Amino acid sequence: MSKIKRGVSLYSFxxxxxxxxxxxxxxxxxxxxxxxxxxxxxPEQNMxxxxxxxxxxxxxxxxxxxRHGCHFTAYDMFLDTKLRKDRLMSDDEQVESIVRDLRLCNRLGIRxxxxxxxxxxxxxGRCVPYAEELDVHMGVEVHAPWHLEHAWILRTIEEADRLGTKHLGILPDMGxxxxxxxxxxxxxFERQGARPEVTQFIVDQHEAKIMAEYTIYEVAxxxxxxxxxxxxxxxxRHAPYANPKRIADYAPYFHHIQAKFYEMDEDCTDPSIAYDEVIDALVGCGWEGTLSSEYEGNRWIQDVHEVDSREQVRRQHVMFExxxxxxxxxxxxKEAALCSTST
Structure with a gap:
């Protein structure tokens, strides 16, 4: 029985x-x-x-x-390194800001x-001792155009391994x-004046996974x-298709997923993001954590009709189930077949 849990980011609304x-x-x-x-x-937006x-x-x-039978699963922190008007934050100030969030996260009972x-x-790495003391996992968001095996993401994983900590890792965004x-x-884009034959070319290029810069050159x-x-x-540039089969290799480093999506069809399927492959990989490796809906389709449709985030989120959870x-x-x-073969 899968231990995948379902949730929602308030960003969806x-x-x-x-x-x-x-x-x-x-x-x-x-x-x-x-x-x-x-x-x-x-917290910066909701509190x-x-x-x-x-x-x-x-x-x-x-x-x-x-009151609603719910619980907090994740705390989205923001670090504005330009917080000081005349300069960037120093390293010590950045650590201080992150520790402030870790403490509030702990007070709210969020891990x-x-x-x-x-x-x-x-x-x-400097914040790890505080995260360990407060029992909060710091997950670096793996957001497009980065991916699970991007060098920058691997640096965080290497830092966690170097420190031997379970309180630093990643947090994949399904985009x-x-x-x-x-x-x-x-x-x-077509409503903004893009010609259908050009938009079809771009869609075809994405389908063929042609390097973005080549397509941009062709179009421009x-x-x-x-x-x-x-x-x-x-x-x-921000529409990658990473290989879901690699999820199992990185599953020990994340406990929460931002389940990004832009639209759900009436039959409760996602036309863009490979959730069938992703969830199969998560179930297959026995991942335990929360799939947290993150609807970001509002900005793509609000010029033509009213946004209904609740219906979009509802459809995504029908799909998840x-x-x-x-x-x-x-x-x-598969397990039953293996058992019958071995006997």
Whole structure:
């Protein structure tokens, strides 16, 4: 039986939160209604008094999620190295900022902290003693165009191995598994003036996994691409398809996943991200953690119709349930076949 759990990042409801159509508790209540009881929070966005929370406020936040049968699963930290007006933050100031987040993370009872990808591994290494003391796993976000085997990501893993710690690792963003170009992206660029024959060329190039720079050159120079067409081609720099089969090699380094998606079809399938392959790999290696929905499709459709983040998230969780059950059955069948062969 798979131990994969389901949750939602509050970032999924950025449209409704910004417009005042939902508040944080509405988001938590909705997540509970679809069985996604793990809540990933962005304190800088979701907590008005951040970073100054009294003990009473911390207890109020914990009680709020508990009221709905939910719990916090991850804390998204931000490190603005340009926080000082006249200079960049010093290394000591960066460590101080991260430790501040680790302490609040611990106070909220959260054991996973998402770290932005640009934070240097040596800075995180200095934070490890605090993470170990507070029992918080610092997971560097593996966000496109980076991938699991990118040299920068491997530096963090090497730092964790060097220190022999279980409190530093990675936190994959599923945008790195974009197998097909998102239809919502293409439609938006066509509304901005991209010609269908050019957008089809870009989609075909992505499908063939042609290097992005080649496609950008073809569109901008050889095809005389207009502004929308060149912009669409440039999105290929951030639309990688990493190999899901490598997930098992890195599973010991992550406990939480940001389940990025841009759109879900009416039949509850994702037209772009290879979730069938990803979930099969997770089930196959026995990964234990939370798949946390991160809907980012609002910005691609808000010019033509109202955004319904709740329906999009609901559909993703229908897909998760289906794929997890299918993968469990597939792997159980494989184990049964191996047992019958060995006897």
């Amino acid at each position: 950025q449209e409704e939160l910004f417009l005042g159509r939902m508040n944080v508790e509405d988001c938590v209540s909705f997540a509970a209604s679809i069985g996604a009881t793990g809540i990933e929070i962005l 008005p008094t951040f970073p100054n929370l009294s003990d009473a406020q911390v207890e109020e936040w914990k009680a709020m999620v508990a 996973n902290m998402r770290v932005l990808v640009f934070v240097r591994p040596d800075i995180l 790195i598994f974009m197998k097909h170009y998102p239809p919502a992206f293409r439609a938006r 120079v050889k095809m005389g691409g207009n502004k929308a067409e060149v912009a669409m081609a440039e999105t290929l 289906r794929l997890i059950v299918q993968s469990e059955a597939r792997h159980a069948g």
